Amino acid sequence: MKLGILFSGQGAQKAGMGSDLYQSLPAYKETVDKASEIVGYNLQEVASDETKISQTAYAQPAILTMSHAIISALGDALPVPVAGLGLSLGEYSALTASGALTFDQAVAIIKDRGAYMQTVGDANPGKMVAVMGDDQKLVENVLATLQSEGKKVYPANYNTFAQLVIGGVAADVDLAVEKLTEAGIQRMVELPVSGAFHTPLLKDAATQLATRLTGEKFNSFKYPVYSNTTGDIFTQDTLYDTLTQQIISPTYFAQAVQNMLDLGVDTFLEVGPSETLVKFVKKIAPKSVKRYAITDLESFNTVRDMLIAEGEETK
Numbered sequence: 001m002k003l004g005i006l007f008s009g010q011g012a013q014k015a016g017m018g019s020d021l022y023q024s025l026p027a028y029k030e031t032v033d034k035a036s037e038i039v040g041y042n043l044q045e046v047a048s049d050e051t052k053i054s055q056t057a058y059a060q061p062a063i064l065t066m067s068h069a070i071i072s073a074l075g076d077a078l079p080v081p082v083a084g085l086g087l088s089l090g091e092y093s094a095l096t097a098s099g100a101l102t103f104d105q106a107v108a109i110i111k112d113r114g115a116y117m118q119t120v121g122d123a124n125p126g127k128m129v130a131v132m133g134d135d136q137k138l139v140e141n142v143l144a145t146l147q148s149e150g151k152k153v154y155p156a157n158y159n160t161f162a163q164l165v166i167g168g169v170a171a172d173v174d175l176a177v178e179k180l181t182e183a184g185i186q187r188m189v190e191l192p193v194s195g196a197f198h199t200p201l202l203k204d205a206a207t208q209l210a211t212r213l214t215g216e217k218f219n220s221f222k223y224p225v226y227s228n229t230t231g232d233i234f235t236q237d238t239l240y241d242t243l244t245q246q247i248i249s250p251t252y253f254a255q256a257v258q259n260m261l262d263l264g265v266d267t268f269l270e271v272g273p274s275e276t277l278v279k280f281v282k283k284i285a286p287k288s289v290k291r292y293a294i295t296d297l298e299s300f301n302t303v304r305d306m307l308i309a310e311g312e313e314t315k
Contacts, residue, residue, distance in 0.1 A: 001310050002082045004257075004265035006281070007067045007094045008272025009087030011193070013059045015050040017273040018066045020297040021073070031069035031103070035061065038107045056121060056195070060089050060114030061107060063272060067093040068103055070271040070294050077307045083233075083260050084225040087253055087277060088157075088198065089113075091228060091246065099222045100239065112212050113205075117195065117247065120205040126196025128156060128167040129177055132187040136164045142179050151175060156198040157251045160283040167196035202247045210244040224263075231255035253277075257284045266290065269303065 021028045022044050036043045039061050047066070052058045067090065071078065086094035089110070096106040131139050139155070143166060146153055153168035153176045166176055173196075177188055195202065218240075224233045228251035229242050257280070260268075267290040270277045275293040282291060294300045 001079065002264045002266045003079055004260045004268045005071075005081045005084045005094070005097065006268055006270040006277040007084065007086030007090035007097070008063055008270060008274055008277060009090040010056065010059055010063060010197075011191070012272050012274035012276055013047075013053050013063055014273055015048055015053055017047050017053070017062070017295075018044070018069070019048060021066075021069065021300060024297050025069075025073045025300070027073040027075065028069040031072045032065055034103070035065040035068075035107045038104060039111045055118060057114040057118040060110050060117075063089060064093050064096070064106060064110050067272045068096055068106075070300065071097050073300065074294075074304060074307070077304045077311070079307065079311060081223050082263055082265050083223060085253070085256050085260060086225075086228075088228060088246070088251055090272070090277075091225070091243070093272070094225045095234070095239075098225045099220065100218050100225065100234065100236070102219070105216065109212065109216070113209055113247075116205040116208040116212075117197070117202060120202055120208075121195025121197070124196075124201045124204075125170065125194060126167055126199065126201050127170040127173040128165055128191040128193050128196055129173055130159075130163055130165045130189045130191060131180060131185060132163055132189070133185050134162045136161070138183055139164050139166065139180060139185070142183055143176060146172065146176055146179065152199075152201065154196075154199040155250045156196065158254050159251075160254050160280050162283065163280075165191065167199045168201065169196070198246075198248065198250055200248050206244055206247040209247060213240055213244060216240075226256040226259060228253055228256060231259060253280060254284055257281055261285055261289070268292070269294070 046052045046058050047062050084094040095101045151172040153172040156167040157165035229246045229249045231252040270293040278291040
């Protein structure tokens with residue numbers, strides 16, 4: 001098995017996430033309790049609060065903590081991955097699991113990052129729409145034309161090679177949807193978000209984060225982690241610049257997954273509240289590539305048993 005670990009991003013959260021893991025796995029509970037001390041409130045209570053968990057400021061620490069708690073609970077059952085990859089917020093989870101960030105450090109940073117994005121997003125409300133279709137160049141050209149006319153609408157997330165999320169000022173996104181429909185795009189889905197993440201509308205949050213990250217020390221990697229922003233592997237030298245640009249830059253998840261496949265990854269495991277990323281992988285990778293997700297106690301036990309059995313076979 002050549003394992004690639006995927007870490008859920010914001011939007012994957014849901015009320016009650018991780019509750020059965022918290023009640024049943026001591027290592028999971030210990031991780032969540034530690035994070036709760038760092039942020040100054042009970043993260044497991046937040047994860048069960050439908051109102052709070054939908055807010056950026058709360059969702060980001062909760063998702064990172066859940067992902068890392070699953071990794072901690074797997075312990076020695078988890079082999080060293082070939083590579084890691086997280087979607088947006090999930091990059092911090094991936095960097096933590098790889099050792100580049102300590103858990104305490106990541107939780108503290110994400111508490112602040114979530115707050116910055118919440119405040120700036122509220123002050124600059126936006127809209128995001130997923131555009132389905134494999135002619136992403138057409139989408140880019142329509143947006144470029146609108147930008148030349150002063151409209152604020154941008155490519156935000158290259159989730160698969162047939163799904164590109166666009167974002168920006170609500171009226172300008174609506175105009176883009178109209179133009180894309182005229183250009184022949186048949187399927188578009190508005191996303192339930194309040195801010196246009198990964199667009200220049202979040203520039204003030206990126207500025208605040210750049211200041212916040214100044215002086216942070218980054219450790220060496222236990223294994224490679226791919227960046228959404230560049231599609232390439234993070235290095236200690238590129239971490240600061242990449243993370244500060246990430247908030248206002250498009251995510252290239254599809255390209256990063258393809259790079260992982262080229263590296264030889266034949267099995268993907270997503271850890272976090274949902275199976276969104278392995279569903280994206282299904283649309284990117286060959287059918288022979290295996291996909292798993294740990295989102296609750298049942299899936300945790302299934303995947304852990306599979307990993308243990310796989311480990312026994314390779315001894």
